[in-house]
Amino acid sequence: KIIVEIASPTGFCFGVKRAIESLEHCIDECVSAGEGNGKVYSIGMPIHNPQEVERLCRKGLVVTESIEEVPEGARVFIRAHGVPPGVKKKLQERCGNRVTDATCPFVKNAQEKAALLSGEGYYLLVLGDPDHPEVQAIVGCASGDVSVASSLSEVQGVGKKDKLGVISQTTQKTEFFGAAADILARKASELRVFNTICGATTRRQDAVRKITGTVDGLIVVGGRNSANTAKLVEIARSRGCDVLWIEHAGELDGRWFAGKARIGIAAGASTPDWLIEELKIAIETSQVSRGMEGYDGRNDD
Ligand code: F3S
Secondary structure, three states: OOEEEEOOOOOOOHHHHHHHHHHHHHHHHHHHHOOHHHOEEEEOOOOOOHHHHHHHHHHOEEEEOOHHHOOOOOEEEEOOOOOOHHHHHHHHHHHHHHEEEOOOHHHHHHHHHHHHHHHOOOEEEEEOOOOOHHHHHHHOOOOOOEEEEOOHHHHHOOOOEEEEEEEEOOOOOHHHHHHHHHHHOOOEEEEEEOOOOOHHHHHHHHHHHHHHOOOOEEEEEOOOOOHHHHHHHHHHHHOOOOEEEEOOHHHOOHHHHOOOOEEEEEEOOOOOHHHHHHHHHHHHOHHHHOOOOOOOOOOOO
8 A cells, every 4th residue: 555645844835825715705705795796806816726716716706817807896806926016006996995915925025125125226136937926026016127037047147236136936946046146146246135935935845855755756736837836846856756746636647656655745835735635535545555557536436
């Protein structure tokens, strides 16, 4: 029988938990007050986990692509990743005090540091993925020159600056952050670095480093669009661990289990506990002891 070990901590972080609770509270309020057909609008996915978003949509969440799709006066929710100040202002103009801002306090801290550095005349460099909504929201807080670097070669390419301010996407890998700061120390007369990687990220990444040494393979469960999940996969693979990245138990491939006696599970910060539990049960049930030959993740016992 396969032994399953779950990384600790793993799954929902403080910021995502807080945002989901706040969103469910908004939906409940709208339903009990009979307002807006019990609908609450979010610009973009409230968290990067399609299964959890589906569950919330069944309760009353509506995910839109743009502000224009939000009916005037509707209840609107700002997700943990935050939005640029200009977007928040437009939402408030459209929906008044019916905007609930669930931006994670750690993301808010990065936004404040961006505004501070920029306001003090530093060229701002954000270490992160330029396409990620959290980074776009942080960049939106800068009032001066700003750029984003997502790789060490991009960091190498930053020109000499008099005053250089550096912050990071909250889910950045600590190794990348350290290596980038080292390179940037040679590029500016004055360098100011704020480590804005959040503690939840660091602890989840450390948990993956630890578990890779004790298992024959690691299943990372989390949305394919989740930046912090991708980082967990990168860390485990860079340590030579055999990694299977899935969104839910239905994606398990029985062949991957061949020759493995001890399996680890780690999950992104936006992966709910119920998905982790479902996965653990799927692995531990009889399909595994039968060798999982051709197993497709369904538990038919
Ligand atoms: Fe916040 Fe960190 Fe989670 S920034 S949303 S606690 S990963």
